Amino acid sequence: MFDAVTIGLGAMIGAGIFAALAPAAAAAGSGLMAGLAIAAAVAYCNATSSARLAALYPASGGTYVYGRERLGPFWGYLAGWAFVIGKTASCAAMALTVGAYAWPGQAHAVAVAAVVALTAVNCVGVQKSAWLTRAVVAVVLAVLAAVVVACLTGSTGSTGSPSALATAVTFGGVLQAAGLLFFAFAGYARIATLGEEVRDPARTIPRAIPLALGITLVVYAGVALAVLSVLSPGRLADATAPLAEAVRAAGVPGLAPVVRVGAAVAAVGSLLALILGVSRTTLAMARDRHLPHVLAAVHPRFKVPQRAELAVGAVVALAAATVDVRGAIGFSSFGVLVYYAVANAAALTLTRTEKRPPRAVPVLGLVGCLLLAFALPLSSVVSGAAVLAAGAAVYAVRRRARPGGPRSGKPQSGKSRTGGPRAAGA
Incomplete structure (x- = not known):
């Protein structure tokens, strides 16, 4: 339980609080906290739906498995495609965040080195990854606590005047x-995608997901309120390093280097958990031959999908060497929201005997995901929709060329509707 919650915290806290506050403030202005509340509500619905499904299907692959089992092969494939593509972009964004904070002049080189190092960690077993994530989460929470204390006890009246960027809500x-x-908030999916490697998944996953989400929400709300107490929404929107800017505005400039180190460590934690999740979905899709079947191999000693890990690491390293951070984040958000839309749709098919959540939860989650996805910047929506359409076209061509295709409705990623998880090396 502790390791599962830690993996989720490492993915969520590292991914967002250092990177998302400034662009969110630019979009919402003084409505930032309302945006945070909406995001948390949608995330709660997604977490509840994912937790119930993960307890029923504790197999590597997450919503790829749930969509396939509950809605049909195409929807599972679409969810898996959206997750792998979107989260690969997110991996690149987090790697570049490491580089930007650790060594701004060599951000791309540091990003590639971080990807190589963390892929090596993941290849020797998930338990070692969980231990490293524990250390990362502890450091990040300590830094965020210092930021909150500095902002709430430091200088006041330094919020400055709001810029035009943030005046209209x-x-x-x-x-x-x-x-x-x-x-x-999207990191809790990492817990579900590790279904085959979590001890007693039917009990652990439904508890770990909402617990990790609740802790993250408390941290985010506290940090956001503390930062807004010393920075106006406009000044926050203009900041390139908002938390470092906040401690300087609070009259504690000596804390700014510590915040930069904390940001780099947080991005490392996020990247570690992201590579874990993407590789497990890659494993599940490779088992069903939606991706090259060679990626379905599990290492006999370490019990991890090393070929999938190495393939994902190579793609992320290439992306980190070439892409732009802002574009990667928008593209990733679109893909992840589509992924969770499928999860909520799958949860709607659960019966009472399968412990379905209240009907309103997956309905609100589905509507919320689609609404937020299409509210993103137009470039993110267009590029994300184009990639999803390309994936759907590839699926249609393969099905037409091979009518038998993957066995529709029959699980191949670790669990049947009535049976338990298959062995990791199956």
Whole structure:
């Protein structure tokens, strides 16, 4: 339980609080906290739906498995495609965040080195990854606590005047901020995608997911309120390193280097958990031959999908060497929201005997995901929709060329509707 919660915290806290506050403030202005509340509400619905499904299907792959089992092969494939593509972009964004904070002049080189190092850690077993994530989460929480204390006890009256960027609050701006902040909440999926490697998954996963989400929400709300107490929404929107700017505005400039180190460590924790999740979904899709079947191999000693880990690491390293951070974050948000839309749709098919959540939860989650996805910047929506359409076209061509295809409705990623999880090396 502790390791599962820690993996989720490492993915969520590292991904968002250092990166998403400024663009969210630019979109929502003084409506930032409303955007955070909407993002948290949608994330709660997604977490509840995912937890119930993960208890029923504790197999590597997350919503790829749930969509396939509950809605049909195409929807599972679409969810898996959205997750792998979106989270690969997110991996690149987090790697570049490491580089930007650790060595701004060599951000791309540091990003690639971080990807290589963390892929090596993941290849020797998930338990070692969980131990490293524990250390990362402890450091990040300590830094965030220092930021909150500094802002709430430091200088006041330094908020400055709001810029034109943040004076107007619109419903569309608040929704766009919620979509950007949702990027920071999405890490709980990492717990579900590790279904085959979690001890007693039917009991652990449904408890670990909402617990990790609740802790993250408390941390985010506390940090956001503390930062807004010393920075106006406009000044926050203009900040390139908002938490470092906040401690300087609070009269504690000596804490700024510590915050930069904390940001780099947080991004490392996020990247570690992201690579874990993407590789497990890659494993599940490779088992069903939606991706090259060679990636379905599990290492006999370490019991991890090393080939999938190495393939994901190589793609992320290439992306980290070439892509732009802002574009990667927007693209990732669109893909992840589509992924959770499928999860909520799958949860709607659960019966009472399968311990379905209240009907309103997956309905609100589904509507919320689609609403936030299409409220994102137009470039993110267009590029994300184009990639999803390309994936759907590839699926259609493969099904037409091979009518038998993967066995529709029959689980191949670790669990049947009535049976338990298959062995990791199956």
